[in-house]
Amino acid sequence: MKQAEFLSVVMPFKDKLYRLAKRLLVSREEAEDATQEILLKLWAKNESMAEYKNVEAFAMTMTKNFCLDRLKSKQASNLKLVHSNYQDESTSLQKQLEAEDSIGWMERIMEELPEQQKMVLQLRDVEQYDFDEICALMEMKPTAVRVALSRARKTVRQELIKKHSYGIG
Amino acid sequence: MELDNIEKLLEKYFEATTTIAEEQELQTYFSQKDVAAHLEQYRPMFNFFSNAKEERYTKQVPLKPRKNYYKWISVAAVAVLTFGIYFGNQYRERQQAEYAYQETKKAFELLAENFGKGTEKVAYLQEFEVAKQKIYNNN
Structure with a gap:
């Protein structure tokens, strides 16, 4: 080639x-x-x-x-x-600079996720792979992928709501 | 109706049962300006994802065509070596011949010089002959 x-x-x-x-x-x-x-x-x-x-x-x-x-x-x-x-x-x-920046929050929230959830979330919500591809890539069963994805999304939501109701964290 | 739909999709989204098309729908909803107040909190999430997608890898990767490279280097080296040996030999032979020629020339010169000395001495004999003739003629 x-x-x-x-x-x-x-x-x-x-x-x-x-x-x-x-x-x-x-x-x-x-x-x-x-x-x-x-x-x-x-x-x-x-x-x-x-x-x-x-x-x-x-x-x-x-x-x-x-x-x-x-x-x-x-x-x-x-x-x-x-x-x-x-x-x-x-x-x-950076934190000081980005204190108001919601993208900065998200970045940090994602950093906190366990590696597996991080990767699943990245592959699905950023790269928009379908479930079969993620299963193959992660060597996980479809149900496990769904569980990991759901958990990751819920954690992000929880953190965001926390930030949202407290104002600047 | 629209809002209803979005709320349903969000619920499904957090259970990870949405399809890619449905997630796309959510993303477009949250990328517009007016989002319902109680959904505002989800906006950073979807904005982040569409934002993260824009990140690019800009570094250049130094791809070297290494396989061919080594092959041609070795070919060139062999060629140079062959030429070197061939012409080197020729050159050495020439040098040797030159040296032999110089030595021979020197030897001949030596010989010639000595011959020269011999003939100089013979020139005196000529003088003797002349003198002898004079004496004969006088008598």
Whole structure:
């Protein structure tokens, strides 16, 4: 597969990969790195890419697994402390700036969700995948996907109502 | 009627039983300006989702055509090596020949020089002959 051909296959969904990575890893730089890593991995496999029925689903699964690994290894290493300290400062500044910004609230509410719910919500409400695709991607049963999605949406609603009735949180 | 429908859809939405088309409907409802006051609280949620969809990955990915690259590099290296050995050999042979030629030339020069000395000395013999002739003629 030539470079141009590869790009034409990958272009339509590269933003989706990035958004999923960002949802999971939060930091923009890390999400960019992760996306680049996935795209390079795909490129290295470009010979066998024609065999995959659905390159997009395959790439999304790769991204999901890569980011989860990334989170796991970050939790295990000491680096996390340094990184989160650094992050904390910047978000607290951001928090002040975004105090009135409802999108900022939503961003933070989504950050609080468990990873699985986060991903299901991202795949459904942002990327609008249908249930079969989400089941395949997440390796979950349809009922489990529905439960996770419903819980995620309800948690978001609860948090929003809290913010809404208290005013600025 | 419209509002009724939206409320029903919202209920279904939180039970995760809506279809994608129905969710689209909710999104369009919440993206318009006038939303019913008691539904206002859901607006950030749907706005966030449609907003999040706009995020783009803008970094360039350095895709190198690596396979062909290495192959052609090795081909080029072999070609250079072959030429190098071939012409290198030729060059060395030429150098050797040149050296042999110079040495031979030197040897011949030496010989010639010595011959030259010999003939110089023979020139004196000529002088002797002349003197001898003079004496003969006088007598």
